[in-house]
Amino acid sequence: MTEELLRLDGVSMQYGTGETRVTALSGIDLTVSRGELVAVMGASGSGKSTLLTVAGGLTTPTSGEVIVEGNWLSQLSPRQLATLRRRSLGFVFQDFNLIPSLTVLENVTLPLELDGFPGKRAKRPGLDALASVELLDKADRYPVDLSGGQQQRVAIARAVVGGRSLILADEPTGALDSTTGEVVLRMLRSRVDAGAGGILVTHDARHAAWADRIVFIRDGRLVDEAQTPPVTTLFEGADR
Ligand SMILES: Nc1ncnc2c1ncn2[C@@H]1O[C@H](COP(=O)(O)OP(=O)(O)OP(=O)(O)O)[C@@H](O)[C@H]1O
Numbered sequence: 001m002t003e004e005l006l007r008l009d010g011v012s013m014q015y016g017t018g019e020t021r022v023t024a025l026s027g028i029d030l031t032v033s034r035g036e037l038v039a040v041m042g043a044s045g046s047g048k049s050t051l052l053t054v055a056g057g058l059t060t061p062t063s064g065e066v067i068v069e070g071n072w073l074s075q076l077s078p079r080q081l082a083t084l085r086r087r088s089l090g091f092v093f094q095d096f097n098l099i100p101s102l103t104v105l106e107n108v109t110l111p112l113e114l115d116g117f118p119g120k121r122a123k124r125p126g127l128d129a130l131a132s133v134e135l136l137d138k139a140d141r142y143p144v145d146l147s148g149g150q151q152q153r154v155a156i157a158r159a160v161v162g163g164r165s166l167i168l169a170d171e172p173t174g175a176l177d178s179t180t181g182e183v184v185l186r187m188l189r190s191r192v193d194a195g196a197g198g199i200l201v202t203h204d205a206r207h208a209a210w211a212d213r214i215v216f217i218r219d220g221r222l223v224d225e226a227q228t229p230p231v232t233t234l235f236e237g238a239d240r
């Protein structure tokens with residue numbers, strides 16, 4: 001499969017102005033195709049989260065172009081951009097970000113309801129997404145009833161619900177023990193294999209090994225790239 005879900009073309013990002021100016025990204029070129037999971041590794045402050053927020057249209061880069069499923073983000077109105085984000089993109093964060101007062105199923109269908117789906121029509125894709133992370137039996141429970149790993153699988157279901165295809169995961173295993181983290185990554189991998197695409201930010205080379213390739217970022221620049229396997233090359237270029 002070669003359909004391109006995401007392209008970053010010469011993307012640079014600076015925060016602030018004058019003396020407080022920080023260059024977070026410099027001339028980033030990166031593509032993610034359908035069926036592909038790309039891991040991003042690098043030291044704290046190297047620009048990994050900025051890369052995801054720019055790729056997800058949450059921040060406009062200072063220069064360069066972000067293209068999501070063929071849409072040039074710079075050409076979209078704020079409203080079109082919001083719609084594209086809701087329909088194409090799912091974010092997964094370290095701290096799960098589930099809403100405690102909503103059931104598991106309601107958390108998963110929330111993006112569809114925000115997109116104007118009536119609750120009834122959102123239910124089927126919500127249950128499908130939950131089944132894909134093997135949590136159908138938890139649909140009517142609340143986040144507090146679930147383990148951390150299960151909550152993160154709910155977040156993955158929410159990221160892919162209704163055929164949203166680009167998953168942007170910022171250290172999704174950061175709050176989990178290693179074994180639970182592996183289960184979450186296996187779910188992420190299987191969603192990607194089923195036709196999504198994704199970026200996985202991680203500090204853990206064993207977790208990065210779930211990706212098809214690993215890119216290393218240092219001071220806002222992509223400095224190296226490794227195909228996986230072989231796992232022995234994973235540590236080269238990583239700052240930790
Ligand atoms: N909103 C912001 N305003 C100003 N500077 C910022 C902002 N967000 C990030 N930065 C700076 O941009 C650089 C990259 O930050 P970023 O959060 O992308 O790094 P990171 O690789 O995700 O780090 P970590 O591994 O600690 O999460 C850092 O120097 C950071 O201080």
Ligand SMILES: [Mg+2]
Binds near residue numbers: 048049050170
């Ligand atoms: Mg970060």
